[in-house]
Every structure is written in structure tokens, then in C-alpha cells.
Amino acid sequence: MATRLVMCPHCGNTISIEEKPVDKIYLICPKCGKKGVVRFKHKETKDSIILVRGLTKYYNNHRAVSDVSFSVKRGEIFGFLGPNGAGKTTTIKALLGLIHINEGKIEINGFNIRRKEKEAKRYVGYLPERVAFYGNLTALQNLYFYADMRGTNREECKALLEEFGLGEHANKKVSGFSKGMLQRLGMARAILGNPSVLILDEPTGGLDPRGVVLIRNKIKELNKKGATLFVSSHVLSEVQAICDRVGIINRGVLVAEDSVSKLSGRLNLKPKMVVDLDKSSDTIVDAVRMVEGVDKVHVYGRRIEVICDAPSKVKVVLAVVNAGGNILNITTEEPSLEEVFIRYTGG
Numbered sequence: 001m002a003t004r005l006v007m008c009p010h011c012g013n014t015i016s017i018e019e020k021p022v023d024k025i026y027l028i029c030p031k032c033g034k035k036g037v038v039r040f041k042h043k044e045t046k047d048s049i050i051l052v053r054g055l056t057k058y059y060n061n062h063r064a065v066s067d068v069s070f071s072v073k074r075g076e077i078f079g080f081l082g083p084n085g086a087g088k089t090t091t092i093k094a095l096l097g098l099i100h101i102n103e104g105k106i107e108i109n110g111f112n113i114r115r116k117e118k119e120a121k122r123y124v125g126y127l128p129e130r131v132a133f134y135g136n137l138t139a140l141q142n143l144y145f146y147a148d149m150r151g152t153n154r155e156e157c158k159a160l161l162e163e164f165g166l167g168e169h170a171n172k173k174v175s176g177f178s179k180g181m182l183q184r185l186g187m188a189r190a191i192l193g194n195p196s197v198l199i200l201d202e203p204t205g206g207l208d209p210r211g212v213v214l215i216r217n218k219i220k221e222l223n224k225k226g227a228t229l230f231v232s233s234h235v236l237s238e239v240q241a242i243c244d245r246v247g248i249i250n251r252g253v254l255v256a257e258d259s260v261s262k263l264s265g266r267l268n269l270k271p272k273m274v275v276d277l278d279k280s281s282d283t284i285v286d287a288v289r290m291v292e293g294v295d296k297v298h299v300y301g302r303r304i305e306v307i308c309d310a311p312s313k314v315k316v317v318l319a320v321v322n323a324g325g326n327i328l329n330i331t332t333e334e335p336s337l338e339e340v341f342i343r344y345t346g347g
């Protein structure tokens with residue numbers, strides 16, 4: 001992050017501070033000890049389709065979300081992560097104007113969600129954390145109802161049910177649907193009318209493995225066609241596979257916002273090299289441990305896993321060969337989002 005110099009209005013002392021993705025920070029001047037506030041003016045670029053500044057939400061006296069600021073760029077897939085109770089659903093409900101917020105500004109497509117709710121939500125599709133439908137109506141009738149509400153064509157409803165594997169259940173009452181079936185119907189409803197922004201709160205919750213793949217492919221397909229996706233999820237491998245950037249929220253505070261590779265780079269997380277040998281030996285393992293830039297070495301039978309920086313990979317290979325090792329296969333795994341998540345949300 002860039003640094004900025006500010007002057008204490010009381011004693012004239014110059015203080016160096018780091019730019020933060022928040023609206024303001026509180027400071028104590030190290031010279032005169034007076035308290036003050038520094039406000040940041042962020043570049044609210046035209047390419048931000050979702051813009052959140054200083055979002056704060058209390059439930060009674062409990063602060064569920066605290067001064068959260070982030071932006072989602074037009075056309076990206078943004079993953080929103082955090083432990084249970086961190087404030088993801090609360091933030092999403094705030095994005096959609098579904099709850100009263102205590103402080104902050106939210107814009108979708110340049111429209112303020114509080115003052116221009118209708119305009120802001122016009123092109124937004126939403127999958128809530130807990131999907132709900134009219135139980136006494138069939139799946140198709142439910143979709144017709146929402147298509148009418150949105151003013152979109154009823155024609156796509158049947159195709160959407162087919163696409164989400166509910167074709168044979170189209171005329172069954174939703175009250176008899178399983179959790180996964182409801183989730184599929186929820187996704188179909190979210191993408192009715194081809195919205196340009198999709199906000200999905202745990203889209204793969206309750207889905208079987210085929211359902212998970214279906215949703216992943218659908219997200220990628222919609223994104224290719226130009227949609228922006230904001231996806232909250234606990235399935236970090238899925239998030240890592242599809243998201244351009246992620247935001248991590250912990251105890252109501254946004255603790256990170258960037259691409260997974262930049263976040264892992266900032267944490268100095270190193271890739272993992274997996275070396276399969278026809279036979280391992282202490283000599284080989286010791287030789288690998290001695291290589292400069294190698295952090296950790298784990299041995300699993302004939303497999304050696306090496307955590308090392310990129311320039312050391314070749315040295316590791318040479319060390320193995322020089323120690324008499326016969327390499328059968330080498331793969332490299334980038335640092336996982338799981339590690340990034342644990343580091344940012346630990347403690």
C-alpha cells in the first residue's frame with residue numbers, strides 16, 4: 001500500500017501513514033499526543049460496479065460489520081470469504097438494501113442503494129443464503145411468478161429448470177423439494193432475466209458434487225458473457241479456481257482484498273513442489289534440506305514435498321539427482337487459498 005504524509009494540525013509534526021481501503025483512520029500524534037482523524041478519498045473509478053465504503057451494521061448492541069470498504073470491478077468474479085458469523089450475509093443483505101445499515105455508502109452500478117434502490121437493483125440477481133419459495137406452487141409456477149415480478153419473459157423458465165437439473169420436477173410442488181433442489185431452483189431464479197450483476201450467498205451449499213460442478217460452470221459461463229459475480233463461499237478450492245479477487249472478512253472487519261496470488265505473496269507463502277522418486281533415502285532428503293531457499297521438507301514414502309521459493313526449484317532437482325535420486329514425476333502447487341484464509345483469520 002502507498003504511504004502518505006499528513007501534518008498534525010496541533011503541533012505541525014509530519015506523520016507518515018499507510019493508505020488503507022477504509023474511509024478514515026484514527027491517529028495519535030507521536031509528538032504532541034493529540035488525537036485526530038485522517039480521511040482517505042478513494043478513486044471511485046468507473047469500472048467499480050459494486051462500491052462499499054465504511055459499511056457498519058449493528059444488531060442491537062452487537063457490531064456485526066465494522067467500517068467495511070471494498071469494490072468489485074465490472075466483469076470480475078469476486079469471492080467473499082470469512083468464518084461463520086464473520087459478517088458475509090450481513091454485508092450481502094446490506095448490498096441489496098435488505099437491512100437498515102448504521103453507517104456507510106453502497107453503490108451498485110453508480111446508484112446509491114438507499115436513495116436509488118430500484119435503479120441499483122435493476123440488473124442484480126440474488127441467491128440468498130436460505131432460499132425460500134411458495135411451497136404450494138410448482139417449481140415452474142414459482143419461476144413464472146418471479147419472471148413476472150421482474151418483467152422478464154416467462155419463456156426462459158422451462159429452459160432454466162432443465163439447465164439446473166429440475167426439468168422432471170417442473171410441475172411438482174416446491175414443498176416436497178430437498179435442500180439441494182431448492183438451491184438449484186434458487187440459482188435458476190437468480191439468473192432469470194440475465195442480470196449483469198449476480199450476488200450469490202453460498203451458491204453450492206447443500207449441493208451434490210454434480211451440482212457443485214454445474215454451479216461452477218454456470219458462474220464461469222455467465223462471467224464470460226459479461227456478468228459480474230459476487231460470491232460468498234466456504235468452499236475455498238472452488239473460490240480459488242474461479243475468482244479473480246477475494247475479500248476476507250473476520251469478526252466484521254475486512255482484513256484482505258486482492259487476488260489470491262498477491263495475498264499469498266504478501267504473506268510470503270511459498271509454492272509446494274512434489275517430487276516422486278522410485279526410491280527415497282535419508283541422503284536424498286538431507287541433500288534437499290540443505291538447499292538454500294527450502295523452508296520445509298515432508299517425506300511420504302517415495303514422495304518428497306518441498307516448500308521452497310521458485311528460484312530454488314531447480315536446485316532441489318539437482319540436489320536430488322546428485323544424491324542418487326531417480327525422479328519419476330515433479331509437480332508444483334501454488335499456495336492454497338486455505339493457507340491465506342487461515343493466516344488472515346487466525347487469532
Ligand SMILES: Nc1ncnc2c1ncn2[C@@H]1O[C@H](COP(=O)(O)OP(=O)(O)OP(=O)(O)O)[C@@H](O)[C@H]1O
Pocket residue numbers: 059062064082083084085086087088089090091129
Ligand atoms: N438478524 C440478526 N439478529 C441478530 N444478530 C444477527 C442477525 N443476523 C446476523 N447476526 C449476527 O451478525 C454476525 C454476522 O452474521 P452473518 O450472518 O453476517 O455471518 P456470516 O459471515 O454470513 O456467517 P456464516 O458463514 O455462518 O453464514 C453474527 O454474529 C450473527 O450472530
Ligand SMILES: [Mg+2]
Pocket residue numbers: 088089090129
Ligand atoms: Mg452467511
